[in-house]
Amino acid sequence: MDKLVSLAKRRGFVFQSSEVYGGLGSVWDYGPLGVALKRNIKDRWWHSLVQARDDIEGLDAAILMHPRVWEASGHVAGFADPMVDCRACKARFRADKLTDARCPQKPSKVPGEHTTCDLTAPRQFNLMFKTFMGPMEETASVVYLRPETAQGIYVNYLNVLNSSRQKIPFGIAQIGKAFRNEITPGNFIFRTREFEQMEMQFFVKPGTDDEWFEQWRVIRMAWHQGLGLDRARLRWHQHAAGELAHYAKAAYDIEYEFPFGWQEIEGVHNRTDFDLSRHQEHSGKKLEYFEPASNERYLPYVVETSAGADRVMLAVMADAYREETVADELRVVMGFAPHVAPIKAAVLPLMKKDGQPELALELYHDLRAKLPAFYDDGGAIGRRYRRQDEIGTPWCITIDHDTASQRSVTIRHRDSMAQDRVGLDQVKGWLMERLG
Ligand code: ATP
Numbered sequence: 417m418d419k420l421v422s423l424a425k426r427r428g429f430v431f432q433s434s435e436v437y438g439g440l441g442s443v444w445d446y447g448p449l450g451v452a453l454k455r456n457i458k459d460r461w462w463h464s465l466v467q468a469r470d471d472i473e474g475l476d477a478a479i480l481m482h483p484r485v486w487e488a489s490g491h492v493a494g495f496a497d498p499m500v501d502c503r504a505c506k507a508r509f510r511a512d513k514l515t516d517a518r519c520p521q522k523p524s525k526v527p528g529e530h531t532t533c534d535l536t537a538p539r540q541f542n543l544m545f546k547t548f549m550g551p552m553e554e555t556a557s558v559v560y561l562r563p564e565t566a567q568g569i570y571v572n573y574l575n576v577l578n579s580s581r582q583k584i585p586f587g588i589a590q591i592g593k594a595f596r597n598e599i600t601p602g603n604f605i606f607r608t609r610e611f612e613q614m615e616m617q618f619f620v621k622p623g624t625d626d627e628w629f630e631q632w633r634v635i636r637m638a639w640h641q642g643l644g645l646d647r648a649r650l651r652w653h654q655h656a657a658g659e660l661a662h663y664a665k666a667a668y669d670i671e672y673e674f675p676f677g678w679q680e681i682e683g684v685h686n687r688t689d690f691d692l693s694r695h696q697e698h699s700g701k702k703l704e705y706f707e708p709a710s711n712e713r714y715l716p717y718v719v720e721t722s723a724g725a726d727r728v729m730l731a732v733m734a735d736a737y738r739e740e741t742v743a744d745e746l747r748v749v750m751g752f753a754p755h756v757a758p759i760k761a762a763v764l765p766l767m768k769k770d771g772q773p774e775l776a777l778e779l780y781h782d783l784r785a786k787l788p789a790f791y792d793d794g795g796a797i798g799r800r801y802r803r804q805d806e807i808g809t810p811w812c813i814t815i816d817h818d819t820a821s822q823r824s825v826t827i828r829h830r831d832s833m834a835q836d837r838v839g840l841d842q843v844k845g846w847l848m849e850r851l852g
Pocket residue numbers: 564596598605606607608609610611612613680681682683722723724725726727728
């Protein structure tokens with residue numbers, strides 16, 4: 417993890433928020449390559465759900481919502497983690513994440529230095545960030561930063577249904593920021609206080625929910641595998657009865673084996689009609705669906721797929737990182753699948769003379785119109801290749817002394833380091849073909 421965090425900073429994937437002021441706890445900024453990588457992941461998600469299917473619509477609901485939404489959803493009363501403090505060493509942690517009833521800092525054997533655990537009783541700590549709407553900082557003007565994007569979908573489900581002419585079963589997908597005042601954030605961008613969710617809520621007829629739940633599990637696992645993640649590092653974790661959230665009838669997490677262990681990257685939940693019935697009750701508005709074919713009215717059940725864009729990106733980065741020794745030198749490679757790599761191709765003139773930079777720039781500008789490309793003419797070619805390996809660029813295109821006369825270039829493959837000779841006017845097609 418230390419190597420990954422340092423590469424992320426050095427090469428412009430992720431920076432600490434407000435670093436010049438010493439950073440802000442577990443809040444991160446995405447640099448030029450990080451924003452490109454995360455966008456590629458989000459675009460793939462959106463494409464697979466919204467663009468490639470007829471039965472899912474997109475939505476972008478506001479972060480701020482009516483405060484009664486969070487009363488209805490159960491978040492005001494129940495979105496809390498049990499927090500425990502150690503009076504001896506001042507550590508604070510989640511009681512439900514402890515393996516035994518001892519302070520995680522472990523008492524020291526040195527006399528006078530925290531030799532005993534002195535734990536407080538667990539207290540429920542609500543994870544929602546509060547702020548005020550309008551000029552008065554009073555109870556009546558409290559609003560929350562949403563802790564999940566799902567509620568924006570539930571309260572809009574009839575709007576989407578009526579305006580899109582969808583029929584049940586159908587889904588609504590949304591990508592957006594969510595905020596949780598986590599007690600123990602950490603592991604870089606794994607658990608943060610501000611993060612992005614990619615959530616899809618699928619509305620189905622009660623009685624068909626188990627079947628849809630199974631279908632969505634299959635689709636979602638395949639999506640993660642399609643990102644190029646190592647299949648051996650992906651697994652399912654089924655929530656046992658005691659672990660299930662208040663709204664869930666069944667829940668499975670997709671877990672990835674991070675350097676710090678197996679952890680959730682996405683949850684697939686059968687939320688029943690819990691949310692819609694609560695919003696119906698609290699708003700006083702009928703949220704039932706009328707099914708013309710059967711003349712029935714019912715509240716749909718919801719199968720939810722909820723992934724964190726930041727967590728998935730961390731999984732993609734951890735999975736891609738590798739070190740190799742080549743000719744007694746360390747080669748660090750981010751082996752991203754080409755479709756998620758932030759930069760697809762680098763154009764490198766071998767020498768800064770004989771018209772090579774001009775030819776290289778012409779190719780670079782031509783490629784850039786179609787795909788994220790990079791131009792680099794500084795330093796030894798071997799070092800330039802290493803720089804591209806480290807940011808995961810799948811192909812380096814080298815313009816050399818034969819390019820002008822033969823109208824051809826070499827294309828170096830990041831993983832095998834093998835080189836192909838390709839006609840200059842075929843480079844774009846060659847790349848596009850491999851990017852699908
Ligand atoms: P955890 O048990 O790890 O706190 P959760 O079960 O509360 O997670 P969900 O409420 O199911 O998580 O949220 C769905 C997804 O949102 C998670 O699978 C994760 O990818 C992402 N997510 C949740 N909390 C955070 C966070 N604090 N930072 C980054 N991503 C998060």
